[in-house]
Amino acid sequence: xxxxxxxxxxxxxxxxxxxxxxxxxxxxxxxxxxxxxxxxxxxxxxxxxxxxxxxxxxxxxxxxxxxxxxxxxxxxxxxxxxxxxxxxxxxxxxxxxxxxxxxxxxxxxxxxxxxxxxxxxxxxxxxxxxxxxxxxxxxxxxxxxxxxxxxxxxxxxxxxxxxxxxxxxxxxxxxxxxxxxxxxxxxxxxxxxxxxxxxxxxxxxxxxxxxxxxxxxxxxxxxxxxxxxxxxxxxxxxxxxxxxxxxxxxxxxxxxxxxxxxxxxxxxxxxxxxxxxxxxxxxxxxxxxxxxxxxxxxxxxxxxxxxxxxxxxxxxx
Numbered sequence: 001x002x003x004x005x006x007x008x009x010x011x012x013x014x015x016x017x018x019x020x021x022x023x024x025x026x027x028x029x030x031x032x033x034x035x036x037x038x039x040x041x042x043x044x045x046x047x048x049x050x051x052x053x054x055x056x057x058x059x060x061x062x063x064x065x066x067x068x069x070x071x072x073x074x075x076x077x078x079x080x081x082x083x084x085x086x087x088x089x090x091x092x093x094x095x096x097x098x099x100x101x102x103x104x105x106x107x108x109x110x111x112x113x114x115x116x117x118x119x120x121x122x123x124x125x126x127x128x129x130x131x132x133x134x135x136x137x138x139x140x141x142x143x144x145x146x147x148x149x150x151x152x153x154x155x156x157x158x159x160x161x162x163x164x165x166x167x168x169x170x171x172x173x174x175x176x177x178x179x180x181x182x183x184x185x186x187x188x189x190x191x192x193x194x195x196x197x198x199x200x201x202x203x204x205x206x207x208x209x210x211x212x213x214x215x216x217x218x219x220x221x222x223x224x225x226x227x228x229x230x231x232x233x234x235x236x237x238x239x240x241x242x243x244x245x246x247x248x249x250x251x252x253x254x255x256x257x258x259x260x261x262x263x264x265x266x267x268x269x270x271x272x273x274x275x276x277x278x279x280x281x282x283x284x285x286x287x288x289x290x291x292x293x294x295x296x297x298x299x300x301x302x303x304x305x306x307x308x309x310x311x312x313x314x315x316x317x
Contacts (some may be wrong), residue, residue, distance in 0.1 A: 003181070004246075004265065007188060014170060015084070017090055027039045028312060029147055029148045029284060031128045031129065031130070032108040032128040032129060032131070038125065039043045042064065042103045042148060042149050043103075044103070045061070045064050045065055045066060045102070045103045046065075046066055046067045046096050046101040046103075046104045046105070047065055047067070047072060048069045048085070048088050048091065048096075048106035048107060048110045049071060049088055049105075049107030049109065049110065050071035050072050050074065050275040050279050050310075051141065051222070051281035052080050052105050052106075052129055052281075053072035054072075054074050054275075054279065055141070055142055055145045055158070055285070056145065056147075056283060058158055058282050058313075058315025059145070059146055059149065059158060060154065060268060062078075062081075063095055063238075066101050067083040067099040068083075068084060068085070069086060069087065069088045069091070070085075070087045070285055070288050071085055071275060073274075074238065074276070074279075074281075074283070076161040088106070088109075088110045089110065089111045089112070090111075091115045092114075092115060092117045094303065095117070096115075097118075097122055097124065098233050099120050102124065103124065103125050103127070103148070104119060104126045104127070105127050105148060106119075106126065107131055114179075127144075129144055130144070133201045133203070133204040133280060134204060135208075137280070138162065138280050138281075139162060139163060141280070141281075142158050142159050142282070143156075143159055154315045154317070157313060157314075158315040160313075161309040161313035162285065165308045165309055165310050168285070168308075171290060172289060172306060173208070173292065175296075175302060176203075176210035176292075176296060179210060179212045180212070180235040180296075181211070181214040181232070181262075182206045182210050182212065182213060182214060182235070183213075183214040183229075183236070183237050183238070183263075184196040184203075184206065184213070184237075185237050185238070185239050185252070186239070186240070186247075186250070187247060188251055188255065189223065191255065192223050192224070193255075193257075194220050194224075195221070195223075195224050195228075195229075196213070196215065196220075197217065197221070197222060198213065198219045199220065200219070200220060201279075201280055202219065202277075205261050205288055208288035208293040209289075210292050210296065211291075211295055212238070214232040214234040226257035229255075229258060230260045231263060232261070234258075235263065236266070236268040237263050238271075238291070239270070239271045240271060240272060240280050241272060242274065247271065249269035252264075252269055253267065255261065270291070270294050270295075283310065283311065285308055286310070286311060289303050
């Protein structure tokens with residue numbers, strides 16, 4: 001028995017030694033800049049991007065977070081407990097580097113460019129995480145973050161849970177017989193709608209929920225005129241909830257262009273929390289399920305049987 005205990009202790013000690021050696025040798029991550037970044041000490045992380053923070057918490061690395069950005073709204077403890085380096089597109093190099101990080105994980109599109117140039121020139125490893133709005137892009141994001149942390153097994157656990165959720169979502173989506181046309185409106189500025197086109201998080205979440213993006217003539221987010229709104233013929237307007245300045249249903253319903261579409265006839269306006277809806281983190285399948293039920297109330301009984309595994313999976317060790 002003593003021999004067995006000794007062998008077990010040696011095996012455990014060896015495992016820790018091997019893990020430590022791997023970190024000492026460095027972990028290599030291929031990031032959104034098409035560059036290889038070597039990470040030797042992922043002990044103090046600044047996380048820039050709500051989905052990245054959410055993934056780090058899901059993998060059990062919240063204790064390593066030295067700071068987060070203002071989009072890190074989930075879990076709520078992130079912004080409550082961690083220093084806030086500001087909005088992901090308005091960062092200051094001093095604010096990030098002042099936290100003495102050993103690794104910066106930033107979602108692709110973080111900025112401004114001048115700040116990112118300074119961070120890239122610093123001696124701290126900077127990994128830009130690709131932002132690809134697709135099922136595979138979501139899984140790849142989780143795997144990359146997990147690999148950067150030296151936690152491939154945890155990442156595999158989380159991607160398996162998310163993959164299962166996406167499969168359940170496909171089954172739910174298959175019940176849709178007549179897809180509705182959805183226009184995602186970020187804002188109404190002086191009566192002009194800023195709407196999401198193709199190759200956006202909004203476009204993909206609409207598709208995941210079983211809808212059709214009413215805008216198919218451009219990519220990204222653009223301000224469109226009244227004629228374009230009428231031509232798009234949306235059945236539903238989708239938007240995000242903000243702490244202030246949220247688009248309200250009434251502003252859409254009294255708009256003269258939307259009045260000439262099915263939106264007003266249907267009184268169809270949906271608003272959901274922004275990170276949940278568009279973040280493309282572990283909760284994306286759950287968000288798409290919730291949106292699908294709002295678009296297609298008849299799917300509610302089946303949706304109630306869809307319990308997203310990513311919300312309860314234990315992938316933290």
